[in-house]
Amino acid sequence: MNASGPRCTSYDELKVIAKSASAAIVTKSCTIESREGNPEPRYQNLPLGSIQSMGLPNLGYQAYLAMVPELKALGKPVIVSISGFSIEDNIEMVSAFQNSDVDLIEVNFSCPNIPGKAQVAYDFEQTDRALAALCQLGDKPIGIKLAPYFDMSHFVAMANIIKQYPVKFITCINSIGNTLVIDPHSERPIIKPKGGFGGLCGDYIKPVGLANVRAFRELLGDDVQIIGVGGIKSGTDAFEYLLAGADAVQIATCFEKEGPECFSRIENELKAFMKAKGYNKLTDAKGKLKPL
Numbered sequence: 001m002n003a004s005g006p007r008c009t010s011y012d013e014l015k016v017i018a019k020s021a022s023a024a025i026v027t028k029s030c031t032i033e034s035r036e037g038n039p040e041p042r043y044q045n046l047p048l049g050s051i052q053s054m055g056l057p058n059l060g061y062q063a064y065l066a067m068v069p070e071l072k073a074l075g076k077p078v079i080v081s082i083s084g085f086s087i088e089d090n091i092e093m094v095s096a097f098q099n100s101d102v103d104l105i106e107v108n109f110s111c112p113n114i115p116g117k118a119q120v121a122y123d124f125e126q127t128d129r130a131l132a133a134l135c136q137l138g139d140k141p142i143g144i145k146l147a148p149y150f151d152m153s154h155f156v157a158m159a160n161i162i163k164q165y166p167v168k169f170i171t172c173i174n175s176i177g178n179t180l181v182i183d184p185h186s187e188r189p190i191i192k193p194k195g196g197f198g199g200l201c202g203d204y205i206k207p208v209g210l211a212n213v214r215a216f217r218e219l220l221g222d223d224v225q226i227i228g229v230g231g232i233k234s235g236t237d238a239f240e241y242l243l244a245g246a247d248a249v250q251i252a253t254c255f256e257k258e259g260p261e262c263f264s265r266i267e268n269e270l271k272a273f274m275k276a277k278g279y280n281k282l283t284d285a286k287g288k289l290k291p292l
């Protein structure tokens, strides 16, 4: 499926996703009020991915709430992404979508691009408090979009928090936040917001995404579904995430660069690769990374 982020803000964009081979329709992370986002340029392609600091441009959650019946009518599971600036914001939005027809709610704890706002996923106490509040608002499955972690103690700390709540899925990883790309000719950063600091996406981050999926699969067992995301642009990339333990995968930068044809291409490549290996279904390979 698509990842929350590229090409999923307007109804027209979401309709294109519905018509593609994406397994679900995932919306751009929404906030209480609509937002224009950060000043341009705020997205740049890089040879092996992209850097972006969009700043949460979105229509405001009530627009997505009103869109749910039309989106559902397009025939695919609808996953709404919410990204409040406080626990109170997230309570308001999760409550609203609990009373809607969406299939899943992905609470984004890892937006790195709002000046002055820390990523919730790097604040373990706040994550704990937020989950305590958000997991009791209804029966619809909720999951969380996590930031990338780089230390085993952080994987363990986050997994221990997740285990205390009925979190149905985690999505790992968001972009690697606050990276800097410099143009040596102009002697300037290549994006404008935050002095050029932005989230790094695409091929660069695939090994980080794979490690995060693997670490959480080992720590959480099979109780929590894992959506893998980060640098998937081919069937073999998706297969690697499957081996690491992903139940599903999301595509962001490749979708931004290639457009909606990427979903059928990647699916067909994955099918062909697995068939050549003699695997018939995803579960033949899921989590089955072999020791060296």
Ligand code: DHB
Residues within 6 Å of the ligand: 029, 052, 053, 054, 055, 056, 057, 083, 108, 110, 111, 112, 113, 174, 175, 199
């Ligand atoms: C934005 C970026 C993110 O990585 C995210 O999770 C949510 C929003 C943004 O800048 O719009």
